[in-house]
Amino acid sequence: xxxxxxxxxxxxxxxxxxxxxxxxxLDSMRVHPLAELSIVLVDEEPxxxxxVRWMDEPGPTDVLSFPMDELRPGGPGRTSDPGVLxxxxxxxxxxxRQAEKAGHPTQDEIDLLCTHGILHLLGYDxxxxxxxxxMFGLQGELLAGWRHSLEQSVAQTGTEDGPR
Numbered sequence: 001x002x003x004x005x006x007x008x009x010x011x012x013x014x015x016x017x018x019x020x021x022x023x024x025x026l027d028s029m030r031v032h033p034l035a036e037l038s039i040v041l042v043d044e045e046p047x048x049x050x051x052v053r054w055m056d057e058p059g060p061t062d063v064l065s066f067p068m069d070e071l072r073p074g075g076p077g078r079t080s081d082p083g084v085l086x087x088x089x090x091x092x093x094x095x096x097r098q099a100e101k102a103g104h105p106t107q108d109e110i111d112l113l114c115t116h117g118i119l120h121l122l123g124y125d126x127x128x129x130x131x132x133x134x135m136f137g138l139q140g141e142l143l144a145g146w147r148h149s150l151e152q153s154v155a156q157t158g159t160e161d162g163p164r
Contacts, residue, residue: 001026002036009041011092013110021111024146025118026085030074034082037121039114040089047091062094063113065120072123088117115142 003022005015018039026035042050047060054064069083090113092106099109119135119142126132 001031001033003039004037005039005041007041008046009043009092011041011043011096013041013092014107017107018110018114021114021146022088022118024149025115025142028142028145029118029122030079031071031085031122032074032079032082035071035085036083037085037118038087039117040087041092042089044091044093047089047094050089060091060094062091062098062109063117064089065117067121067123070123071121085118086121088114088121090114090117111146112139112143115139115146 001023003019003026005018005022007013007015022037022039026037044060047064048058050064051057051059051061054066055061065086065088067086069081069085071081071083071085090110092110095109095113096106099106102109116135116139119139124131124135124138126135
């Protein structure tokens with residue numbers, strides 16, 4: 001699986017952790033191991049430009065997803081087709097403000113946004129109440145599993161290496 005993380009923002013971020021989280025999410029969703037994903041962290045100005053251009057909404061947003069090959073999660077006992085999943089664009093500055101409001105660390109918010117963006121790439125949406133329930137429920141399950149795997153890693157190795 002090819003997961004590229006590029007930090008084009010001025011905010012220090014743990015790119016290795018993001019790549020591991022993305023791999024965890026993709027593996028959990030049974031996405032083909034040859035699928036490709038790009039995660040880009042950008043400052044508020046480029047995010048605002050993308051937000052206006054693609055969503056016709058002003059100002060920076062927290063996360064945008066740009067699907068490529070319209071891959072879908074694999075079913076029981078099988079993985080998805082290989083291909084280019086797409087791009088997840090995250091704005092750490094917006095994430096930091098949201099994290100402060102929510103009362104949790106910025107990294108937790110970035111993890112949430114990364115997971116949310118990947119789910120959008122896999123075809124999930126939250127425009128309708130049932131879609132919202134399904135997507136946010138799945139997002140919560142994935143993040144809980146990710147945090148549990150990090151806790152296990154710390155208990156075993158004393159470091160937050162997480163699943164590979």
